[in-house]
Amino acid sequence: MNIVIVEDHPLVVQGLVSVLTLECDFEIKGVCSNTLEGIELIRTKHPDIVLIDLRLGKESGLDIIRAVKELNIDSKFIILTSSVSYLDFMMAEELGAEGYVLKESLPEELIYAIRVVGRGRKYYDPELLDYKLKKDENNYNDKLTSREWEVLRKLSLGLNNQQIANKLFISENTVKKHMSQILAKLGLHDRTQAALYVKNLEIVKH
Amino acid sequence: MNIVIVEDHPLVVQGLVSVLTLECDFEIKGVCSNTLEGIELIRTKHPDIVLIDLRLGKESGLDIIRAVKELNIDSKFIILTSSVSYLDFMMAEELGAEGYVLKESLPEELIYAIRVVGRGRKYYDPELLDYKLKKDENNYNDKLTSREWEVLRKLSLGLNNQQIANKLFISENTVKKHMSQILAKLGLHDRTQAALYVKNLEIVKH
DNA sequence: CGGGCAATACTACTTAAGTAGTATTAGAGG
DNA sequence: CCTCTAATACTACTTAAGTAGTATTGCCCG
Numbered sequence: 001m002n003i004v005i006v007e008d009h010p011l012v013v014q015g016l017v018s019v020l021t022l023e024c025d026f027e028i029k030g031v032c033s034n035t036l037e038g039i040e041l042i043r044t045k046h047p048d049i050v051l052i053d054l055r056l057g058k059e060s061g062l063d064i065i066r067a068v069k070e071l072n073i074d075s076k077f078i079i080l081t082s083s084v085s086y087l088d089f090m091m092a093e094e095l096g097a098e099g100y101v102l103k104e105s106l107p108e109e110l111i112y113a114i115r116v117v118g119r120g121r122k123y124y125d126p127e128l129l130d131y132k133l134k135k136d137e138n139n140y141n142d143k144l145t146s147r148e149w150e151v152l153r154k155l156s157l158g159l160n161n162q163q164i165a166n167k168l169f170i171s172e173n174t175v176k177k178h179m180s181q182i183l184a185k186l187g188l189h190d191r192t193q194a195a196l197y198v199k200n201l202e203i204v205k206h
Numbered sequence: 207m208n209i210v211i212v213e214d215h216p217l218v219v220q221g222l223v224s225v226l227t228l229e230c231d232f233e234i235k236g237v238c239s240n241t242l243e244g245i246e247l248i249r250t251k252h253p254d255i256v257l258i259d260l261r262l263g264k265e266s267g268l269d270i271i272r273a274v275k276e277l278n279i280d281s282k283f284i285i286l287t288s289s290v291s292y293l294d295f296m297m298a299e300e301l302g303a304e305g306y307v308l309k310e311s312l313p314e315e316l317i318y319a320i321r322v323v324g325r326g327r328k329y330y331d332p333e334l335l336d337y338k339l340k341k342d343e344n345n346y347n348d349k350l351t352s353r354e355w356e357v358l359r360k361l362s363l364g365l366n367n368q369q370i371a372n373k374l375f376i377s378e379n380t381v382k383k384h385m386s387q388i389l390a391k392l393g394l395h396d397r398t399q400a401a402l403y404v405k406n407l408e409i410v411k412h
Numbered sequence: 413c414g415g416g417c418a419a420t421a422c423t424a425c426t427t428a429a430g431t432a433g434t435a436t437t438a439g440a441g442g
Numbered sequence: 443c444c445t446c447t448a449a450t451a452c453t454a455c456t457t458a459a460g461t462a463g464t465a466t467t468g469c470c471c472g
Contacts, residue, residue, distance in 0.1 A: 183430080
């Protein structure tokens with residue numbers, strides 16, 4: 001099982017190496033800490049498994065997956081991250097990552113995930129998977145409409161309902177209606193959380 | 207140099223152990239992954255240095271520092287975190303942490319920090335320190351008191367007043383008082399704007 | 413020692429936010 | 443043509459947020 005690691009925290013790399021080299025059927029073919037090097041490593045080594053951190057400084061590990069999938073290389077990706085953000089998980093899954101393991105999980109779980117994914121199946125963190133199933137059941141997962149995004153964007157500028165209403169030339173009542181809808185769809189409790197949600201989305205995109 | 211590690215990511219612990227045991231004058235006296243065990247470990251082992259992660263699942267490593275300082279144990283604390291948030295750094299410094307090292311720094315930097323702090327001096331991540339000096343010069347940001355920053359930090363997690371009160375063990379009335387004060391000092395109108403303000407501060411360091 | 417400030421807490425009040433339910437209109441699509 | 447949905451708007455209600463003013467405690471500093 002050939003493995004490539006893309007991870008920008010040296011201590012985590014150290015931990016990964018010392019854990020994975022104990023498994024005699026694992027071989028680490030390369031380590032790097034940014035997206036460009038990562039893509040190059042995968043293109044030249046054709047590893048079975050790529051362990052990849054979502055947040056690489058200012059970059060995102062998702063960009064590597066996107067790029068590699070387009071090159072028709074069939075390496076499997078296991079996301080290794082400390083983010084418990086459901087949004088991150090959702091995006092990784094949609095991009096076709098075969099695995100998603102949290103850094104706070106035990107090394108055994110990671111090793112298990114590598115073997116499972118190596119056999120062509122998928123392994124996602126159980127807690128996040130549960131959460132997804134619950135969301136799907138309750139159909140909370142609806143995406144926001146374009147108008148709701150507009151309201152949300154105004155909110156993320158720090159405007160109150162009246163100001164949003166003026167900007168969009170609608171009544172405050174309608175803004176409230178949209179706002180309720182937004183909170184329900186995103187599973188949030190108030191506008192402050194919604195504003196933070198948008199801000200976090202913006203950070204991920206960078 | 208006796209060391210205790212409080213860290214909830216097993217892989218990082220693995221990395222730390224394999225890096226620190228190479229230094230023959232370092233000895234790891236204990237490892238744990240939550241605040242209660244951490245305080246107990248420090249109380250019984252009296253280590254010279256405590257390496258401590260800021261984010262321990264839902265808990266905060268800062269609580270350990272606060273508790274230990276009250277017990278009059280003179281262990282030195284080095285924060286080891288992946289947070290590049292200036293606010294986290296500021297709060298750690300105010301609480302009396304002797305060191306602040308980012309997980310994305312090289313092991314050599316951590317080892318250097320441990321030796322420096324062991325000799326009774328302080329070691330803070332140079333980039334964060336630069337940022338602080340610049341802020342202090344321009345007198346931008348010393349408006350809020352440390353308690354107000356704590357309230358603001360909780361707010362930026364999306365908590366409401368009652369939840370903030372519970373976290374900080376004070377009444378909701380007091381939180382409201384702080385919140386009014388914060389909004390007045392920052393020249394903002396509501397908590398959503400305050401949350402966005404914090405989020406923008408955090409982005410500054412990216 | 414006394415002054416000032418930070419932190420705590422309270423009451424009482426006002427306003428913004430959010431929920432629930434209903435209704436109308438316009439447009440997209442089977 | 444009919445159905446479904448998004449967008450608009452309203453009322454009525456409940457709760458969270460924010461303001462104003464007062465008071466106490468503890469601490470640091472000149």
